[in-house]
Amino acid sequence: MLETRKGARVRVLEAGSEGGRPVVFLHGVAGLLDEHRFLELLGERYHVLAPELPGYGDSTGEELLEDMLDFSLHGWDVIDALGLGGSRPAMIGHSIGGMIAAEMACLAPSALDRLVLVGALGLWLDAHPVPDLFSFLPFEFGDVLFEDPERGAALLTGGLDFSDDAALREFFVGNARRLGTAGKILFPVPNRRVSKRLYRATVDTRLIWGESDRVVPPAHAERWAELLPCASVARIAGAGHMVPYEQPEALAAEVSAFLG
Amino acid sequence: MKFTWFNLMPWPHLPDDFREKHRSVWVDIPNTLYDPVLGHAVYHTYMDQLEYAEALGFDGIGVNEHHQNGYGLMPSPNIIAAGLARRTSRAAICVIGNSIALYNPPIRVAEEFAMLDVISGGRLVAGFPVGTAMDTNFCYGQIPALTRDKYREAHDLIRRAWAADEPFVFDGKYNQLRWVNCWPKPIQKPHPPIYIPGGGSVETWDFCLDHDYNYSYLSFGGYRAGKMLLDAYWERAAALGKDDSPYRAAFAQIVAVADTDADAEKLYAEHILYFYNRCLRVYPGFNDPPGYRTIRTIREGTLTLLRRENQQLFQNVTWKDLVERGMVIAGSPETVRQRMEELIKTLRVGHVFCILHNGNQPDEKTRHSTRLFAERVMPKLRGLWPEWEGDDRWWIHPIEDRYRPSETAGVPQ
Numbered sequence: 120m121l122e123t124r125k126g127a128r129v130r131v132l133e134a135g136s137e138g139g140r141p142v143v144f145l146h147g148v149a150g151l152l153d154e155h156r157f158l159e160l161l162g163e164r165y166h167v168l169a170p171e172l173p174g175y176g177d178s179t180g181e182e183l184l185e186d187m188l189d190f191s192l193h194g195w196d197v198i199d200a201l202g203l204g205g206s207r208p209a210m211i212g213h214s215i216g217g218m219i220a221a222e223m224a225c226l227a228p229s230a231l232d233r234l235v236l237v238g239a240l241g242l243w244l245d246a247h248p249v250p251d252l253f254s255f256l257p258f259e260f261g262d263v264l265f266e267d268p269e270r271g272a273a274l275l276t277g278g279l280d281f282s283d284d285a286a287l288r289e290f291f292v293g294n295a296r297r298l299g300t301a302g303k304i305l306f307p308v309p310n311r312r313v314s315k316r317l318y319r320a321t322v323d324t325r326l327i328w329g330e331s332d333r334v335v336p337p338a339h340a341e342r343w344a345e346l347l348p349c350a351s352v353a354r355i356a357g358a359g360h361m362v363p364y365e366q367p368e369a370l371a372a373e374v375s376a377f378l379g
Numbered sequence: 380m381k382f383t384w385f386n387l388m389p390w391p392h393l394p395d396d397f398r399e400k401h402r403s404v405w406v407d408i409p410n411t412l413y414d415p416v417l418g419h420a421v422y423h424t425y426m427d428q429l430e431y432a433e434a435l436g437f438d439g440i441g442v443n444e445h446h447q448n449g450y451g452l453m454p455s456p457n458i459i460a461a462g463l464a465r466r467t468s469r470a471a472i473c474v475i476g477n478s479i480a481l482y483n484p485p486i487r488v489a490e491e492f493a494m495l496d497v498i499s500g501g502r503l504v505a506g507f508p509v510g511t512a513m514d515t516n517f518c519y520g521q522i523p524a525l526t527r528d529k530y531r532e533a534h535d536l537i538r539r540a541w542a543a544d545e546p547f548v549f550d551g552k553y554n555q556l557r558w559v560n561c562w563p564k565p566i567q568k569p570h571p572p573i574y575i576p577g578g579g580s581v582e583t584w585d586f587c588l589d590h591d592y593n594y595s596y597l598s599f600g601g602y603r604a605g606k607m608l609l610d611a612y613w614e615r616a617a618a619l620g621k622d623d624s625p626y627r628a629a630f631a632q633i634v635a636v637a638d639t640d641a642d643a644e645k646l647y648a649e650h651i652l653y654f655y656n657r658c659l660r661v662y663p664g665f666n667d668p669p670g671y672r673t674i675r676t677i678r679e680g681t682l683t684l685l686r687r688e689n690q691q692l693f694q695n696v697t698w699k700d701l702v703e704r705g706m707v708i709a710g711s712p713e714t715v716r717q718r719m720e721e722l723i724k725t726l727r728v729g730h731v732f733c734i735l736h737n738g739n740q741p742d743e744k745t746r747h748s749t750r751l752f753a754e755r756v757m758p759k760l761r762g763l764w765p766e767w768e769g770d771d772r773w774w775i776h777p778i779e780d781r782y783r784p785s786e787t788a789g790v791p792q
Contacts, residue, residue: 254662256663299669301669302523303522308520
């Protein structure tokens with residue numbers, strides 16, 4: 120458990136060896152699930168660090184984060200606390216993590232080696248709306264986040280049986296904490312105007328989208344590419360919004376090819 | 380005892396297949412189901428009923444705020460209250476209330492409530508609800524996890540605005556105002572009675588008790604289900620060293636009075652079932668977005684609605700269920716008197732918000748039920764709290780010398 124200077128307590132998953140090139144992974148709106156195949160694959164080449172957002176899992180201090188600037192500075196506080204010895208990390212942001220990573224890049228573009236955004240939230244396109252995640256019932260998340268809803272539901276809940284009251288309650292409480300926190304930058308419309316700041320994010324960027332993403336429709340990738348100074352787009356077949364969990368091998372290969 | 384005649388103002392023209400065709404009466408209900416020409420008659424009928432309730436001797440008449448729904452047609456209850464302030468002269472005008480986290484800046488509420496208090500001659504009861512998640516978060520876009528914080532700030536601003544005799548600076552997190560200077564100010568000093576409609580959170584109870592506000596439990600679960608909650612409230616009041624005046628609490632109850640118990644079912648069942656089956660059909664995902672309730676409240680709450688198989692709340696609810704579970708108090712004047720007495724004593728409440736118009740109940744039935752209640756039930760319940768007689772800390776204090784425009788307006792001089 121790592122503590123930031125502001126006082127948030129953050130769980131960090133780690134893969135690969137300490138001497139490797141640092142790669143920071145910012146998780147998506149559903150949090151760090153129990154399966155870590157994607158991180159392990161990346162760990163074969165890099166030193167992977169995946170900090171958990173306060174309000175998710177065991178990580179606390181969500182009351183310290185109220186607006187987009189708080190979330191972005193928290194991201195940099197975590198990087199500071201990771202103690203990377205001055206080396207510039209590459210950053211991968213998925214979903215809400217992509218939104219935070221993009222804002223962090225706007226604040227300090229030269230502090231990042233490369234940037235990868237996977238199904239990033241943060242833009243609003245009237246023709247390609249993001250669904251209202253906050254009105255979903257627990258049993259509906261699997262349907263929308265994953266290309267394969269059944270496998271998705273199992274991954275999301277770690278195989279919990281919702282017919283069991285205690286399991287349902289735990290999931291619901293966890294969901295209220297996670298999305299309650301995420302809502303501060305996603306509710307009611309997941310757009311905190313990063314679009315007007317993206318000109319600053321001069322870091323080399325790869326945009327990677329699941330071909331059947333139903334949370335952030337694939338058309339968003341093109342809009343990000345237009346707004347970012349140096350970005351290119353890749354697509355991954357057989358994946359919805361949860362690319363790191365649906366196609367870990369393909370995503371790891373795509374990321375490795377970009378990072379070198 | 381004080382009795383307030385409350386009108387939720389439901390839309391009475393929802394189609395018979397509403398449940399089958401639509402998932403929610405709130406937020407995403409098609410607004411093609413609203414017909415403004417029919418709405419003209421609906422508003423006037425409902426306002427007439429509120430005025431009628433004053434004429435029959437109810438202590439208060441009540442309205443509230445909801446948005447984008449067919450359950451309650453008052454996005455701005457203050458507009459209705461303004462009409463009532465001109466057409467009535469005695470009853471408390473209970474606006475329960477304005478969702479203060481929604482007003483930007485909330486000084487608007489301080490001003491409008493002050494206007495209502497001044498126009499009515501000091502008859503305003505001011506309600507400050509957090510607001511349902513449907514209204515506050517989904518319709519009005521407030522961030523769920525910050526709603527309560529914003530609510531508390533709005534409350535502080537309004538109270539200071541009413542109290543201050545000089546302009547002041549308000550440097551809030553959600554509101555920054557260089558000049559706060561409330562014109563007009565309310566007649567009632569230091570402020571109109573404040574009511575907080577709430578559910579079952581300890582935080583709300585403490586807020587009410589710390590400020591000596593009335594705690595109003597408004598639900599459609601009936602008084603038997605409400606007992607556990609009110610018991611816990613009174614325990615909390617004792618723990619904080621407050622007296623147990625029943626006037627600290629209010630309860631809302633659906634009521635229907637007829638000449639006999641059998642007549643009550645015959646006259647009102649279909650309309651009350653309309654209310655439960657159509658007007659309360661809220662998609663559960665709109666009820667409770669993550670962050671709206673505290674984690675503690677969720678831990679103690681019910682799970683029923685979260686299951687895929689339980690999405691048809693009240694679908695097969697029957698008149699018998701509603702009456703037996705106390706969700707509805709209905710019957711002859713004597714039956715209603717007995718059950719109202721049970722309600723008042725078991726919950727220990729000094730105020731009841733009587734919901735005597737329900738769903739698509741026609742005007743003549745509403746007046747019939749209202750008249751029977753006023754004439755044959757209410758008088759027998761008046762003196763249930765003799766030891767607290769005269770405790771008017773949570774009631775209006777109008778000025779004696781008030782205009783009565785309903786009697787003089789339009790009369791040539």
